[in-house]
Amino acid sequence: MIKVENLKHSFGSFEAVRGISFEVSDGEILSLIGPNGAGKTTVLNVLSGILLPDSGAVEISGTNIFENPRKAKGITAYIPEQPYLWGKLTGMEFLNFTRRIYDSGISDEELEKLMSEFNIFDWRNRLIETYSHGIKQKFIFLTIPIINPKVILLDEPLVGLDPIAVNLVCRMLARFVKSGAAILMSTHVLSFAERIADRVSVIDKGKIVFEGWIKEILETRKSSLEEIFLKEIPR
Amino acid sequence: MRDFWELLSLKLRIFLNSFRAVRHPGKKIFFSLLGLIFLAGMYFWLRRILVYLVNVPVIGEVVLLRFVSLMIFISAVLAVLSSMLSAVSTIYASEELRLLIPCPVRQGSLFAVKAIEAAVYADWMIVVIAIPFAAAWGHIYDLNFFKFLFCAASFFVFLATMSATGILLATGFAAVFPSKKIRDGAIVLFAVLFGGMFFYLKALEPKFIFHADVFGNLLQYLSRLQMPGFPLAPFQWLSRLFIAISSGNYPVAATIFGVFFLFFVFAAAVLLFIGGRVLFGICGRIRGAGVGEPRYIKKVPDGRLSAIRWREKIVFLRNSEQVSQMAILGMLVAIYLTSVLKAPLGDIPYVRELLTFLNIGAVGLILTAAALRFVYTGVCLDGRFLWILYSSPLACGEILKSKFMVYTVPFVFFGFILGAVSGWCFSASPVFVFATALICSVIGFVVVQLAFYFAVSYPEYRTDNLSQIESSYGGIIFMVTAIFYIAAILSILAMPAYWGLMGEIFRHRAPVRFSALLGLLFVLTSFLFAFLPRKLTFGIFSSRRHRNIVAGRQ
Numbered sequence: 107m108i109k110v111e112n113l114k115h116s117f118g119s120f121e122a123v124r125g126i127s128f129e130v131s132d133g134e135i136l137s138l139i140g141p142n143g144a145g146k147t148t149v150l151n152v153l154s155g156i157l158l159p160d161s162g163a164v165e166i167s168g169t170n171i172f173e174n175p176r177k178a179k180g181i182t183a184y185i186p187e188q189p190y191l192w193g194k195l196t197g198m199e200f201l202n203f204t205r206r207i208y209d210s211g212i213s214d215e216e217l218e219k220l221m222s223e224f225n226i227f228d229w230r231n232r233l234i235e236t237y238s239h240g241i242k243q244k245f246i247f248l249t250i251p252i253i254n255p256k257v258i259l260l261d262e263p264l265v266g267l268d269p270i271a272v273n274l275v276c277r278m279l280a281r282f283v284k285s286g287a288a289i290l291m292s293t294h295v296l297s298f299a300e301r302i303a304d305r306v307s308v309i310d311k312g313k314i315v316f317e318g319w320i321k322e323i324l325e326t327r328k329s330s331l332e333e334i335f336l337k338e339i340p341r
Numbered sequence: 342m343r344d345f346w347e348l349l350s351l352k353l354r355i356f357l358n359s360f361r362a363v364r365h366p367g368k369k370i371f372f373s374l375l376g377l378i379f380l381a382g383m384y385f386w387l388r389r390i391l392v393y394l395v396n397v398p399v400i401g402e403v404v405l406l407r408f409v410s411l412m413i414f415i416s417a418v419l420a421v422l423s424s425m426l427s428a429v430s431t432i433y434a435s436e437e438l439r440l441l442i443p444c445p446v447r448q449g450s451l452f453a454v455k456a457i458e459a460a461v462y463a464d465w466m467i468v469v470i471a472i473p474f475a476a477a478w479g480h481i482y483d484l485n486f487f488k489f490l491f492c493a494a495s496f497f498v499f500l501a502t503m504s505a506t507g508i509l510l511a512t513g514f515a516a517v518f519p520s521k522k523i524r525d526g527a528i529v530l531f532a533v534l535f536g537g538m539f540f541y542l543k544a545l546e547p548k549f550i551f552h553a554d555v556f557g558n559l560l561q562y563l564s565r566l567q568m569p570g571f572p573l574a575p576f577q578w579l580s581r582l583f584i585a586i587s588s589g590n591y592p593v594a595a596t597i598f599g600v601f602f603l604f605f606v607f608a609a610a611v612l613l614f615i616g617g618r619v620l621f622g623i624c625g626r627i628r629g630a631g632v633g634e635p636r637y638i639k640k641v642p643d644g645r646l647s648a649i650r651w652r653e654k655i656v657f658l659r660n661s662e663q664v665s666q667m668a669i670l671g672m673l674v675a676i677y678l679t680s681v682l683k684a685p686l687g688d689i690p691y692v693r694e695l696l697t698f699l700n701i702g703a704v705g706l707i708l709t710a711a712a713l714r715f716v717y718t719g720v721c722l723d724g725r726f727l728w729i730l731y732s733s734p735l736a737c738g739e740i741l742k743s744k745f746m747v748y749t750v751p752f753v754f755f756g757f758i759l760g761a762v763s764g765w766c767f768s769a770s771p772v773f774v775f776a777t778a779l780i781c782s783v784i785g786f787v788v789v790q791l792a793f794y795f796a797v798s799y800p801e802y803r804t805d806n807l808s809q810i811e812s813s814y815g816g817i818i819f820m821v822t823a824i825f826y827i828a829a830i831l832s833i834l835a836m837p838a839y840w841g842l843m844g845e846i847f848r849h850r851a852p853v854r855f856s857a858l859l860g861l862l863f864v865l866t867s868f869l870f871a872f873l874p875r876k877l878t879f880g881i882f883s884s885r886r887h888r889n890i891v892a893g894r895q
Contacts, residue, residue, distance in 0.1 A: 117889055147892075148892075151892050154728075154731075154732040155731055155732050156728050156731040156732050156888055156891065156892055157885070157888050157889065157892055158884075158885045158888055175734075175736075176734045176735075176736065177734070179732060179733060179734040180734035182732070184728075184732045186728060188893075190725045190726050190728065190729075191726065191729070192652065192656050192726055194635075194655065194656040194659035194660055195652070195655065195656065196635060199641065199655070202640075202641040203641050203648055203651075203652055205641070206641050206642075206643065206644065206645060206647075206648035207645055207648055207649075207733045207734070207735065208733070208734065209645075231634060231635075232634055233634070233635055233659070
């Protein structure tokens with residue numbers, strides 16, 4: 107479960123996030139949508155422990171991330187939009203490094219099976235600096251089963267992925283949701299949000315301007331996320 | 342030409358915009374003042390040397406010519422080597438070209454602008470160091486504005502010619518070897534060039550300048566001094582040009598300057614002709630080359646902190662640029678130690694002890710240069726990947742301690758070995774050798790802490806251009822602060838070293854309390870220069886500001 111209360115973050119005089127509050131229950135996917143520069147990535151960076159906010163509280167499965175960061179980060183997987191990985195490691199070495207850092211119990215066989223599924227097995231012993239954006243993104247996605255998290259944070263997860271990989275990612279996320287993980291993702295691909303998310307929050311200028319259940323939007327309101335997006339974001 | 346000016350003004354705009362994002366102006370003013378004090382110190386030191394040389398009866402002018410030739414020669418070698426390194430990272434391995442190559446601009450213009458950028462990164466430090474030298478020179482010869490401008494223009498043309506040569510060499514390597522092999526080839530070339538430099542230093546034979554006693558009479562000494570080492574070498578001409586301008590011999594000065602200028606035009610034309618034609622091809626080959634299988638794959642060790650240290654080491658050792666720099670450093674150290682071993686010191690014992698003491702400064706400079714090249718750039722290059730560690734269940738302190746250990750242990754060890762071996766080469770007494778080795782290992786410890794502090798205080802996390810990182814504000818201030826520290830401890834330890842020496846030669850009793858006090862001052866100074874930056878580094882590393890920078894937002 108993710109619980110965020112009155113979160114504020116600024117970069118110098120620029121207020122990127124202005125008092126955001128929301129919750130994501132276990133086994134639920136919340137999609138953050140909003141225009142560029144709305145504050146989505148900043149929220150995810152704070153939740154992943156990269157940024158320290160000006161104020162506000164964040165709980166990951168009941169643990170305050172600022173009071174007990176080690177415990178909170180140990181059960182959180184973060185997939186960034188820009189896959190900056192050490193170019194001088196091989197993909198396999200990066201995954202093994204992640205196993206050590208998170209004390210993971212995943213076996214070599216399981217990892218190799220996952221690499222084969224994602225079609226990156228042949229890349230495992232090559233240096234990351236030779237990978238395309240998509241291959242890097244696939245290796246980062248494999249850190250999710252390594253960490254076996256209770257919370258997954260995804261920042262534009264589909265960038266650079268081929269349709270087969272998108273399907274695999276959807277299946278992987280569905281499996282973790284079924285096992286009780288809470289997922290928070292930011293995306294500009296509204297059809298993807300409609301497909302896998304349970305709820306949606308629209309952010310603009312650092313504030314949540316709309317919240318709703320996807321099912322309710324699509325079935326009761328007979329509307330689409332695109333229509334909601336265009337309506338809620340003033341041009 | 343329009344393309345050229347557009348691209349050049351773009352570069353200038355980027356440069357000027359970097360001043361807009363000035364953070365902590367007070368801190369920057371303080372360190373800038375420190376830099377100015379350093380330059381002023383250099384001016385007074387050089388002025389004393391030049392005044393001394395020019396006032397030596399009969400041979401003063403000739404010795405001065407030799408000395409200036411030596412300085413110009415070192416500048417030339419530095420300009421060629423730095424330009425080679427800078428060209429590889431600024432032109433051929435530049436990420437920026439991904440954006441610029443698809444633009445509808447002429448290849449020649451693009452290459453010319455990138456070549457200027459590479460030369461600026463390579464040469465600006467030499468120019469800064471040349472300022473106090475020029476001021477000292479101007480003081481001795483009482484140069485007016487015109488003469489000063491003439492000397493500056495000559496030096497500028499000379500430096501530009503050397504840089505064009507360096508970039509041309511790098512272009513040749515890049516054209517012949519795709520991808521990382523450029524650097525491997527560069528190692529060999531560097532080795533040859535450095536070997537050549539050593540050879541030429543021997544050819545210049547600076548020891549004869551300072552050891553007139555090896556000659557039977559003054560005439561022999563004078564004729565040896567006036568005998569040109571390499572009469573066709575351009576740095577010999579430049580020193581003659583400086584003398585001609587200073588003494589108002591304008592016809593000679595104009596002739597030499599004219600030849601220089603023609604050389605420059607020729608070198609620049611050749612560079613632009615070749616570079617403009619091969620740039621796209623080379624960049625395409627560099628990006629497309631290599632399957633990227635490392636030669637060795639090692640198992641990640643158990644334990645979180647061991648895994649971090651393993652990662653630091655393996656990323657460093659697989660970076661061929663770092664490895665080639667280590668090869669250059671090794672070559673420099675070998676040349677230095679050989680020079681020490683072959684130094685004509687005679688049998689006077691105290692000279693050996695004295696030089697062993699002064700040797701601490703030389704070892705300190707080597708350690709500082711190595712810390713800039715490996716620690717400062719290493720921390721900066723790792724900056725954009727810190728998101729992985731910040732989002733992991735590791736405390737900032739744990740991450741930093743592991744990083745510190747990876748760099749500190751080799752530097753302390755390297756300092757000790759270098760101090761001990763060079764002391765041994767000077768054939769100093771065992772006590773002196775041990776003491777200098779110990780002091781050098783302390784310097785190694787201190788410079789690593791300083792390099793970390795300046796790297797996180799003035800981070801250059803969004804570039805992988807090593808030349809740009811090294812010549813950034815933080816890099817320069819790190820160098821100045823480290824040299825300041827070395828000068829401070831040499832000043833503190835000078836008296837205890839003197840008393841130790843007197844004790845060995847004349848059996849004088851050294852004032853124990855005062856020596857102990859100065860020893861304590863050395864420990865406190867080192868503590869201040871090491872642990873204060875270390876403590877500040879821990880604070881900065883876990884601060885909001887630093888995390889914002891890692892996240893790409895300042």
